[in-house]
Every structure is written in structure tokens, then in C-alpha cells.
Amino acid sequence: MTQRRSTGWYGGDDRNSYIHRAWMRRGLPADAFDGERPHIAMANTASDLTPCNAHLNEVARSVADGIHAAGGIALNLPVVSIGETLVKPTAMLWRNMAAMAIEEMLRANPIDGVVLLGGCDKTIPALLMAASSVDIPAVVVPGGPMLTGTFRGVPIGCGTGVWQLSEEVRAGTLSAAEFRRSESAMIRSRGHCNTMGTASTMGLLAEVLGMTLPGIAGTPAPDSRLLEAAHETGVLAVRMVDAETRPSQVLSRASFLNAIVALAAIGGSTNAVVHLLAIAGRLGIELTQDDFDRVGSGVPLLVDLQPAGRFLMDDLYRAGGLLAVLREVRDLLDPAALTVTGRPLVDYLDDAQVYDREVIRAREEPLQPEAGIAVLYGNLAPGGAVIKPAAASPELLSHRGPAVVFDSIEDLHARLDDPDLDVTPDSVLVLRGCGPRGYPGMPEVSNTPLPRKLLELGVRDMVRISDGRMSGTAYGTVVLHVTPEAAAGGPLAKVRTGDMIVLDVAKRRLDVEITDEELAARAPSAEAAAAYAAPTRGWEKLYVNTVGPASTGADCDFLAGSSGWQVSRESH
Ligand code: FES
Ligand code: MG
Secondary structure, three states, X not given: OOOOOOHHHHOOOOHHHHHHHHHHHOOOOHHHHOOOOOEEEEEEOOOOOOHHHOOHHHHHHHHHHHHHHOOOEEEEXXXXXXXXXXXXXXXXXXXXXXXXXXXXXXXXXXXXXXXXXXXXXXXXXXXXXXXXXXXXOEEEEEOOEOOOEEEOXXXXXXXXXXXXXXXXXXXXXOOHHHHHHHHHHHOOOOOEOOOOOHXXXXXXXXXXXXXXXXXXXXXXXXXXXXXXXXXXXXXXXXHHHHHOOOHHHHOOHHHHHHHHHHHHHHOOOOHHHHHHHHHHHHHOOOOOHHHHXXXXXXXXXXXXXXXXXXXXXXXHHHOOHHHHHHHHOHHHOOOOOEOOOOOEHHHHOOOOOOOOOOOEOOOOOOOEOOOOOEEEEEOOEEEEEEEOHHHOOHHHOEEEEEEEEEOOHHHHHHHOOOOOOOOOOOOEEEEOOOOOOOOOOOOOOOOOOOOHHHHOOOOOOOEEEEOOOOOOOOOOOEEEOOOOOHHHOOHHHHOOOOOEEEEEOOOOEEEEOOOHXXXXXXXXXXXXXXXXXXOOOHHHHHHHHHEOOHHHOOOEOOOOOOOOOOOOOOOO
């Protein structure tokens, strides 16, 4: 056995090792420090202010039992947690900060491995980014989705139901009191959003990447089987330390390409593009936005979940779960991609079965023959933009219409419902200043509401274009992540109301019908610029000065890559 990392703290008889041991004893057995037993942290995003992750302390106890049963020492490490629905101005602003803080605490502490406990949207990406940059043995336990709630006798999906019901309120078909009554129907139990939003997507993709015990992602948060899986993961973490199974050995380009295939087959969130690019960037794995289109866009959509479809995560689990979906697209998966167990992912597909063909379709009878994410280019998005055709209205995927431009989210809220707003169902709603730098943090505001007067006419979708993101629980013909963003000098800052915009998803084009000369000669909107973030200190300033474009994962430039697990100096 090579010397354990924690022995660098606890081994020896000098003053420093005395200090490290003495303060840690507090009831731990003497053999905790003999260099045999691996010290394993549980990087735990449990927080009352991250309600989707609040149950993770209980999950951590099961992980700890597993670690102890296998001879390890389990250490709870509360880490920065981000609750999607609460933090302002947007959870995404804090993803890189959380990843940075988690990375440094994993490196600075005497641990040999780590179990990553996450759930709510940004938490699993931040944990994986951190673990990748430290590269100590790491395994994820996804916190799991909520149970299905019902309202008015029918299932109501987290997030997706909010968008639907709030439009009903605006259209005058649902009372404010009923709207409020739906709150506790929607959030029925512990766990994260149960639609195929970002949390569900990233939990499932953590498994496709090989970073969970295979077969556990998507287990509902209140399900006893989650605790069983947590226990088993604790045992596995000890074995991983003994085998020195590091993220850099598990994660390869093949793992990410498999994740792209899965993302398409499950109909996952567009946010996964940004998160997977950022994780790959930590490992130095070459992955581009174009890989998503190239590898994913021919993959059939097999899972019928909200927001685009009918069912919820509970149903997916009941129907056979992720491995059953992957079995349908097995031929598209790279068999070389490994998991934390040391075995390839595809080894786990043989026994997977589909129990409900309504939820998980057969390969021959997909919901859509081609799903995935389309990457568009054009004079409006020289660095690319993304759209999820499966969540869009087919008739809008090729569209020409006049722009109605909003310079900020405040501008949009102030004018959208104005009866005098010059807008028709053919208009293209453009919202700018919502990129990583401009907002700051690239919020999920790009699935803008529709103007009230059009809603009242029965219009339910329009082409929308933005440099921001969209909630994974949302839907519509929305072009997202326009790069470069307006605040970084992108042409989006030069579009004017009335310009004709042409969207052609089949040709992968997004253009504004003005000549190159005119576009070059136009000044960017001063109104838009006035709304861009201009922080003077703190994390926001660091973030705005260093964040990269969405097209490469919106990580901060100084955080890309890995610093490894070594520490340079003693503290005493
Ligand atoms: Fe936490 Fe949706 S708000 S997963
Ligand atoms: Mg979300």
C-alpha cells in the first residue's frame, strides 16, 4: 500500500503530527491514525436554505455507516451550498465560488477520499468541478428527486407547474388563492425538483459519467433504497481509496460523450451543456459545445418526462431508471468509459429492464427521432447559441420575424404587458444583458413570459433569444447562451427593435438581416450597457473580471484546470 494522503498529517512523532492527531481524537479509536484506515470526507451540501438538499445529513449518516463498516473514518464536511430558488441574483453566480471553496477545503484537509453529496441544480456540478481539480478519489451520491405531488387530481411537476400555473393566473383562468394552494402540492416531499430539470439531469449524468455507484441516480430522496445506496457508496469509497481511483482515471472524453448521448435520450436540461463543459475544463479534457450537437442531435428522445413530456422522476425510477434508458442506446455509448467501481458503464446495462414503455420508450418507437441540443451560429451568435428543439414548437424552428428588444430583465418586466407594446405572435423577443458577465451570473430568465395581450389571444409560444440560461424545467422555442454575450461585446448588443431575425434550426443558423457593414458600424446599445453589472468588490468583481463565455462552460479563467492534491507547506 502506498502511503495514505492523510498520513502526511497524522503520521510520525513530531510536534505537527501531535497537533493534527490530538485535536482530532475526541473519541476516535487510536487506530484511526495508524495510517491503515482511510479518512473519507463527506462533502455535504445539506442546508436549510437549500431545501432540495436538506435531507442530505440523513444520507450522510448512511454513507458514514458504510465507510465505518469498510474500515474507514467518516468525516462530515459541510460545504458551500446553493439553493436554486432562493439565492440572488442567481445561483449560477455562486457555482464557481462553491467549486473553488470546496476544492480548496478538500485539498487543505487530511482526507484520502471524498463522497460528494449534492442535489439541487448547481451543487453536483460544483462538487464535480472541485473534486476534478483536486483529483482525490471521489464518488457522488445524488440526493434524489421529490415524490410526485398532485393538484386538482393530476400530477404537478416542480418548476414546470410554476410556469404553467403562473401563465394561467396571468391569463385569468386560475385564482390567486388556488395558485397559492398548489405550492405544497407541488413540493410534496424532501428531494430536488422531480421534472427533467437541471438537478435531475445532473444527478443522472453524474452516473453516466461514471461518478456514482451504477444504478442509484434517480432514486427518490425519501426512498429507503437511497439510504441503502448511500451505505454501499460509503463502502465503495474505502475501496476506491485503496485502489487509488481518482476522477482523472474515471472521467475521459468517452465519459463525456456518453453523457451527451444520455442527455439527449433523457431530454435533459440545456444547463448540462455549461456544467459538463466546465467539469471537462477542470480535467483538461477536450470537449466543445459543438460536440453536443454532433454527438447528441441524432439521438432519439426516449424518456417522456416534464417539462417537454408527461411523467416525473418517480415514474422514471419505477419504469426501470437510467440504466434501462441507457440500454436502449447502448450502441451509441463508448464501451471504454469507466465508472468508480473500476468497471465500464456498459457492464451494468445487461440486467436493466424497462417496466413501463410509456415512460421509457423503445429505441424503435422514440418520442422524437432526433433530440439533443442544437448549436446555432450566425451574425447574431458568432460564438454559438443553443436551443433544445425537443422543448420547442416545431412550427417555430424555422422562423423570420421582427425583433422586440429588451435591454434588461427590468426593462422586460416594465414593458412586456404594456397594451401598447408593438408585438405580434411573429415577433422575436430579444432579452440581453443576461450573460455570465452582464447580469452577473447568467440567470435562468431567458424563457421570458409572453406578452399578456398575446396570451389572451391564446398564443403559448414565441421565438425568444437571450444570452442567459433557461431553467431546465422550462420549455418553449428559446435560443439560449448567445455567445459572445451582449456585455462582452457580442452583436446581440447591437440589435434594434424592428430588425428582422431569422432562426433556422435545421440549418443551425441564427441571423439578423442587416449587412456586415451596418452591423460593424452600429454602436452597442447604451441602455443595455447601463444595466450591465459593475461590481466594485468581492466575489462578484472577481467573477465578472474572470468569467469565461457560456460556450466554454462559464468557469472563471483562473479556475480551469487542476492543482492536484498536494499541499505545499506546514501550518505550524
Ligand atoms: Fe432545487 Fe429545483 S430548486 S432542484
Ligand atoms: Mg433550475
